[in-house]
Amino acid sequence: MSPELIAVLAVIIAAMAFDYTNGFHDAANAIATSISTRALTPRVALTMAAVGNFIGAHLGSEVAKTVGDGLVTLKPGVPSLGVVFAGVVGAVTWNLITWYFGLPSSSSHALFGGLVGATLLASSLGSVQWDNIVTKVLIPMVASPIVGLILGFVVMVAIMWIFRRGNPGKLNRGFRHAQTLSAAAMSVGHGIQDAAKTMGIVVLALYTGGFQDSPSDIPWWVYITTATMLALGTYSGGWRIIRTLGRKIIDLGPAEGFAAETVASSVLFFNAYVLHAPISTTHTITSAIMGVGATKRLNAVRWNVAGNIVIAWVTTFPAAGLIACGIYLLVRPLFG
Template sequence: MTPELIAVLAVIAVAMFFDYTNGFHDAANAIATSISTRALTPRVALAMAAVGNFIGAHLGGNVAKTVGDGLVELPAGLASLGVVFAGVLGAICWNLLTWYFGIPSSSSHALFGGLVGATLCAIPFGVGGTVLWDGILLKVVLPMIASPLVGFSLGALMMLAVMWIFRRGNPAKLNRGFRWAQTVSAMAMSIGHGMQDAAKTMGIVVLALFAGGYQDSKTHIPEWVFWTSATVLALGTYAGGWRIIRTLGRKIIDLGPPEGFAAETVASIVLFTTSRLGLPISTTHTITSAIMGVGATKKLSAVRWGVAGNIVTAWILTFPAAAAIAAICYFVVRPLF
């Protein structure tokens, strides 16, 4: 095998490992609310989320194209593959760190930060990479700010609408009904997660194929890339991320079936819309802010703002922290590429 082929295979392997960590790290995004309200048993919820992620991956081509061609510019060549490898490795390290502490941070922004950090570190070595700052601003930073605000606002509005429409309903009957409804909303949420997060791994694989000289386009996604990324994400999801599931499901607010349905519905709408537009947003930011918005309709003290503050702090740190880790990783792996 040529050095380029070995490097491409190494990048694909580490991208798939990231995909797997993304699955168990972000399993909470799709099913934490359904588990906490007892709408679904944990294993049934995880199996359903895995299937939804697999389906959603085949619908996320627009997001994959943004990741492959809209964030960093790398020339074809062995050195560029080292940059991508280090960037993904930095994202994996941050994923594992935040998973260990049960913090629902964004795997997406860890990946973006890793790519940017590795690219910036490689520039002085003459690799020829460029960070597309306009793309980072328009497709990462602005959606990163907007998606939590939208999720919080729509979550509050959705919950107020549910409370008003069913204000005369029998609480016990309503809870049973909303548990059934959560089966649908959780499935929609898991499909939206697949549309966003599997697509990001696909974008990395396409970038590696281009840098290695195995395809001329940075936007064409081979069919095997869809299937591989979808399968690995689904397997990671089924493995579960119980530390983060507990944080989202119990530690922010005490969720009931109506609140869980409202949060999942809002988050899935946002994910479907942004995926269609090719905007790579964070599923973690979206569902977490929707849960906060839903909880705030009861009373502001219903949201455990200390926990929420820790989560937001992790959101802010994710991009620069992953970038810094990726820069260190680049120094380590550079002699191999």
């Protein structure tokens, strides 16, 4: 095999490892609220999330193009593939660290941070497209949690007012059924956003290695492979983070779970199809849960837990970048 092919295969394997960790790390995004409200059993919820992620992976081409062609520019060749490899492995490492501590950090921002960090270190091989980083990553990183928080509060207030005279028992049963739909939408939205990011990395590797002429064309096998790995990772579960989102922030009821999932999935779809922005599913659903919980009373939200999560959010981009820099220094000799 040629050095280019070996290097591309190494990046693809690393990307699939990231995709798998993304699945079990972010499984909580789609199903934690449904499990905590007992709308779905854990295994049924994970199965539905895996199927939804598989379907969503085939619908996220615009986000994939943004990741593959819009964040960094690398010179063709094996050395540049070492940059991509280091960025992806940096993201995998950060995913495992935050998963161990049960923190729902953003796999997306870990990937972007790793890629940017390695590219900056290897500045002779490429450059960062800062305009797109600011408009497609940093601004959405700040805006999506704020939007999720506000919309979660507003939607939950609307539900409380509309159903203020309803029978609590019947309403809980109804919202448990409704959560099946909202969790399914959340699963598809997660697939659209997060599988697309891995697809973008694979396409970037193929283009940098000289195996295709465009950094935005996505071969059919990339859809299938990425979707399958994300679905398998999701089905394996991420129980530490599921417990954090489902119980440690606030005790959710069926109505609150439905509101949070509906808000989060709507924000994911809007950003994917209107703005083509690769936003964090983790940030979106977590902030929606906080907004929904705040309608009970402000101290109903365990803000100390929320604070730890926000710290993980803020540190993810630079931490993954630093890890990627260390990995690049280690693997650079292997990539020529």
